[in-house]
Amino acid sequence: MTEPLSELIAYLAEHAPAFARRLQAAGLTPEEIHRPEDLSRIPVLRKDDLVDLQTADPPFGGMLAVPMQALKRIFQSPGPIYEPEPNRPDPWRWASALEAAGFRAGDIVLNAFGYHLTPAGAMFEEGLRALGCVVLPGGVGNQEQQVRAMHALGVNGYVGLPSYLKALLDKADELGLPLQVEKAFVTAEPLPPSLRRELQERGVIVVRQGYGTAECGNLGYECEAEDGWHVPEDVLIQICDINTGQPLPPGEVGEVVVTLLHREYALVRFGTGDLSALHTEPCTCGRSTPRLVGWLGRVGDAVKVRGMFLHPRQLREMMVRFPEVERWQAVVTRHDHKDELTLEVVAPEAPPDLEERLKHTAREAIKFRLQVRRVDHLPPDAPPIRDERTWE
Ligand SMILES: [Zn+2]
Incomplete structure (x- = not known):
């Protein structure tokens, strides 16, 4: 952290009117935010909120805390949403991630991210150039x-x-042109173990992945242990309950909520919409920073039931404890303007107390009251949640 959090917050509140309004709406003054824990008193800002803010007060929704003329670049991501790039070296902080993947001065690197309007191309160019x-x-x-x-x-x-x-390696084979790529840093889509193995077998000795977003830049990267993503030290990351926005203990799954620690843009308590969990055990690589366990889904897949988000992942984790259930699906219906949640299960071999055990576990593990209905059949590709509510 380059400056005390309290000074940063005071500066942003003075220069970014939308941030000042957020604090005010939460009944807070800038002086009340000293420690990272204090940030949790500010409600999470959703991506949709960002789009609304920018639409109402273009282009940056009152969150820019420097004159627009002082920026280095401005990007436009789908939404549309505009992202300001601070005018300094490696503004998205990818150098630490690339360095951990073995990138060094003098490497000749193909940057295969887009340079047009969207940020990824320029973001990684900055990180590579910094090295x-x-x-x-x-x-x-x-x-x-x-x-x-x-x-x-x-x-x-x-x-x-x-x-x-992989597509480039295939094309190179087809053209009979050997390539010398020996290190790769990949992101923006999952890296299945089988693909990592294949790339390594084809000569790319080191394949490391990272995690970030268009608004935030680098939020995590693999070290040589390849066991989770180290959180960079120059950003604040919380894993928060998708309902309350409050930080969760290590190991629990929640939304990745980010606070950028710079004076240009008041991105404070920004909900990425991505789900992950933190683990805090020391890593064999010697870095002391906590790690994100990986990408565990999108908050957007959650369905609101009785005003509370229910995420497919919560259900999946709960149902792992019931191997006797062959198939299941949660069904949301609405009667008399009240949501009802029913878990349909195919479990012909299960004892009669299954219903009670499921209800009990749901109350304890995912904090939902639900009914259980045994059914004879569910399609193998049944989605975890079926929403049958109509809002007429
Ligand atoms: Zn490590």
Whole structure:
């Protein structure tokens, strides 16, 4: 952290009117926010809120705390949503992640993220440049041209989607042009273990993944242990209950909520909509920062039942304890303007006390009262939650 949190909050409250209004709405004064824990008194800002703020008060919704002319770049992501880039080296803080993946000065790196309007291309270019890497700004598409350039230039590093690296290796095979990519930093889509293995078998010795968003930049990255994503030290990350917005203990699944620690943009208590959990046991690599266990889904998949979010993941974790249930689906209905939650189960072999045990576990583990109904059949691809409510 470059400056005390209280000073940062005071500055943002003075220069970003939308942030001042958020504090006020929460009944807080800037002086009340000293420690990271104090931030939890500010309600989580959702991405939808950000779109609304920007629409009402374009372009940055009153959250920019410096003149627009002082920025380095401005991006537009789908929404549309505008993201300001502070004018300083590596403003999205990816260098630490790339360094942990083995990127060094003098590496020749293909950056296969898009450079047009959206931030990823420029974000990673900044991180690579901060390390002294030489960047081939590939963007997405023109695979044959990219492969020819990689071959001719001896590109030894790759930043982009893991699936796109595989496509480039396939194209190189097809063209008979050997590549020398030996390290890759991948993000923006899941990296299945099978794909990591395949890339390694095809010569990319180190394949590491990271996690971030268009608004926040680097939020986590793998070390050599490849066991979770170390949280960078230059950002505050909380894992919060999707209903209350309050921080959860290590190990519990909740929303990744981010506070950026810089003076340009008042992104404070921003809910990414991504689900993860923190683990705090020391890592074999020696870094002391906690790790995110990985990407565990989207908050947006949750359904509001009786005013509380119910996430498919909560149900899945609960149902792991009931191996005797072959298939299940939670059904949300509405009678007399009241939501009802029923768990349909296919469990022909289960003893008669199954219903009671399910109800009890639901109350304890996911804090929902539900009815249980045994059914003869559910389709194998039945989604975890079926919402049958109508709002007429
Ligand atoms: Zn580690």
